[in-house]
Amino acid sequence: MHGTTGMEERLRVPFADLRTQYHKLKQEIDDSIASVIESGCFIDGENVLRLEHEISELCGSKFGIGVASGTDALVLSLAACGIGAGDEVITTPFTFGATTEAIALVGAKAVFVDIDMCTYNQDASLIEDAITPNTKAILPVDLFGQMADRMALSAIAKKHNLRLIVDSAQAIGASQNREALAAAGDTTTLSFYPTKNLGAFGDAGMVLTNSEDLIMQLRSLHAHGTGRHGSYGFHERVGYCSRLDTIQSVVLLAKLPFLREMNDIRRRNAAHYNFLLAGCDAKLPRCKNGNFHIYHQYTMLHPKRDELQAFLKDHGVDTKIFYPLPMHLQPAYEYLGYKKGDFPNAEQVSREALSIPIYPELNEEQIEYVAGLILKFTC
Ligand SMILES: *Cc1c(COP(=O)(O)O)cnc(C)c1O
Secondary structure, eight states, X not given: OOOOOSGGGOOOBOSOOHHHHHHHSHHHHHHHHHHHHHHTOOBSSHHHHHHHHHHHHXXXXXXXXEESOHHHHHHHHHHHTTOOTTOEXXXXXSSOHHHHHHHHHTTOEEEEOOBOTTTOSBOGGGHHHHOOXXXXXXXXXXXXXXXXXXXXXXXXXXXXXXXXXXXXXXXXXXXXXXXXXXXXXXXXXXXXXXXXXXXXXXXXXXXEESOHHHHHHHHHHTBTTBOTTOOTTOBSSOOOBOOOBHHXXXXXXXHGGGHHHHHHHHHHHHHHHXXXXXXXXXXXXXXXXXXXXXXXXXXXXXXXXXXXXXXXXXXXXXXXXXXXXXXXXXGGGGGGOOOTTSSHHHHHHHHHEEEEOOOTTOOHHXXXXXXXXHHHHHO
């Protein structure tokens, strides 16, 4: 007799499952990659233009330009807006490091304001107090898949004549009061990092804009500062080398028709977690009125976050901490002169946030298993 050990209860829940996603579209993706290789057209061309067109249509902007990464999309946006040394950019301390890094890379100074405790996005009501004569732009992030308050941000930008550059790396497919993602602002930036809601097979990104002037600058800047018509060998400005690979474009084109459905499944998974976890003592993610949240992450707060994470790990569930240290306390940005206590909300969320698996390929059994463990730990 071999008694059961309880091991069959133990499911394995990884934090992401890119392999399953690939296998659903394998034939189409493999064929289109092969056709790019056969064509010998690896940079620019029809496929990149088609992707730019389809994504800008989806996000409600006039123009889109493929670039090498979400980080480059931010750097190029800042550069195209003429932001550089001596300029200040008001941003959030609670984000992935690329947001702050892009500001530093163009030589400008990041100025932080704290986040609100409903969305964990930059608190728009704190921005005006941070404006100085050197302020040139506001750079909010649509964190975890929920848009920052566009109406408030646009109003402040307009009133103070500031640029509005939005880091939407985590929010493709989100909307707010039925306004599309990229309807407002000077530029909206996307990342197609493999684990984003629309992921490439490597690094890739895009800048969206409604401005004819900015798209001209961006087209030039992303390809070595070439002239108006991209004439080879003529440089109007010092630019960058930051193009979106044709191979990445065809991967993204193959996945794009399923983005809506994949986002809907993430939303359904989030609703399922919300239902199962209602009443537990973790603070569940909240969606602000009017926001169509696409749950790039499902992030909860718990005062015993590290123990909760270890408990889940022991039971086969991978989780992540987004983000363990706010930007104003990072060694890289020590020179900005901030100290512990400057942004209490960002600091609290960094201590308590835990993101649990939310990707579309999760099955019900896994969701119930994860929720069951959290209930066991917290109740
Ligand atoms: C992923 C991400 C980026 C950077 O994108 P890359 O494509 O990895 O360069 C920037 N900002 C935020 C908020 C992100 O999540």
